Amino acid sequence: MFVGHYSVAFAAKSEQNRIPLWVLFIAVQFLDYIWATLVLLGIEKLRVIKGFTAGSMLDSYYHPYSHSLVGALIWSAFVALVYKKFWQAKASNWAALIVGLAVFSHWILDFIAHPRDLAIYDNKWKVGLGLWNYRGLEFGLEVALLAGGIVLYLAWNAISATRKKAVIGFGIALVIIQIGDTFVPRTPLSDRETAMGVWIFYTLFVVVAYLLEKGAPARILDYNPWSQR
Numbered sequence: 001m002f003v004g005h006y007s008v009a010f011a012a013k014s015e016q017n018r019i020p021l022w023v024l025f026i027a028v029q030f031l032d033y034i035w036a037t038l039v040l041l042g043i044e045k046l047r048v049i050k051g052f053t054a055g056s057m058l059d060s061y062y063h064p065y066s067h068s069l070v071g072a073l074i075w076s077a078f079v080a081l082v083y084k085k086f087w088q089a090k091a092s093n094w095a096a097l098i099v100g101l102a103v104f105s106h107w108i109l110d111f112i113a114h115p116r117d118l119a120i121y122d123n124k125w126k127v128g129l130g131l132w133n134y135r136g137l138e139f140g141l142e143v144a145l146l147a148g149g150i151v152l153y154l155a156w157n158a159i160s161a162t163r164k165k166a167v168i169g170f171g172i173a174l175v176i177i178q179i180g181d182t183f184v185p186r187t188p189l190s191d192r193e194t195a196m197g198v199w200i201f202y203t204l205f206v207v208v209a210y211l212l213e214k215g216a217p218a219r220i221l222d223y224n225p226w227s228q229r
């Protein structure tokens, strides 16, 4: 699962919980940030094999710390706690819980897509429904999830028409990136290159999510010359 993870980030944001979209963008991919870091450190292991599954080249044969069920639960609780205690002292318990659930949603969506490479505990009892074996179906699910998440985001948040268009444009860009990832043939990257790519692309998306909600670009997006005197 790739861009489908962001559906949860979009859907989780509301006017009430006031969690920044960029925080949710980190939360839903937090397990992959840990994974990419541990792969770079040589602690977790990855093979990139052309045609490993129809929809992905990743053979994550050893990732107990980032992607076991127990690991995912611990990271989810950890991030919720950090958000509550250190990041935003005024955050409600409810908002912290949502951030924790956003982290855990990563494991659920990976469980649907991954072949049996997700351990329950340590490196034992591997599970995964393997939707990646059905390329079109998996792609369809990613896009449907993302579209659903964006629809909910637009419904639950009062934002200007211009910014709405920017959000939809970002969604379209994510779908195009997913098309490239799923359907465009390419020579496999090394494990370290893949991990670097995760850090670069995911962080780029976090920056876009930040710009969508605040800062100068948001003011420009909301600028309406007809309302000026």
Ligand SMILES: [Zn+2]
Residues within 6 Å of the ligand: 031, 032, 067, 106, 110
């Ligand atoms: Zn993952």
